[in-house]
Amino acid sequence: MAYLSGLAAEDQVVADYLRRGYDLAEVRWRGKAGEIDLIFRHGAGYVFVEVKKSSSFDRALEALTRRQADRIMRAGQEYLGFCGAGELTDMRFDVALVDRHGQIKVLEAALCGW
Numbered sequence: 001m002a003y004l005s006g007l008a009a010e011d012q013v014v015a016d017y018l019r020r021g022y023d024l025a026e027v028r029w030r031g032k033a034g035e036i037d038l039i040f041r042h043g044a045g046y047v048f049v050e051v052k053k054s055s056s057f058d059r060a061l062e063a064l065t066r067r068q069a070d071r072i073m074r075a076g077q078e079y080l081g082f083c084g085a086g087e088l089t090d091m092r093f094d095v096a097l098v099d100r101h102g103q104i105k106v107l108e109a110a111l112c113g114w
Contacts (some may be wrong), residue, residue: 003057009053009098033074060097
């Protein structure tokens with residue numbers, strides 16, 4: 001049930017980003033460094049999104065660990081090499097939080113300070 005709930009949350013986040021003009025590049029992309037839930041193109045750059053769903057935004061954010069953040073950032077760098085974009089490509093790492101009511105809160109560039 002939690003798995004299906006997570007997939008539904010990802011679908012909601014995809015719809016939110018598409019409404020805001022982003023182009024979906026990948027869903028659950030997996031490389032050697034790890035998996036990235038969602039990858040979007042935006043202008044000349046990429047946005048890597050980790051989706052967290054829980055009963056509240058705070059609880060969802062608490063589920064993100066330092067180790068997971070590091071893995072996501074390494075996977076993002078790996079993805080740029082995979083798609084031929086190169087390390088100088090603009091990139092951003094967002095966290096999209098989804099609460100029990102289906103509300104979405106996007107923390108842009110949330111992993112920069114980790």
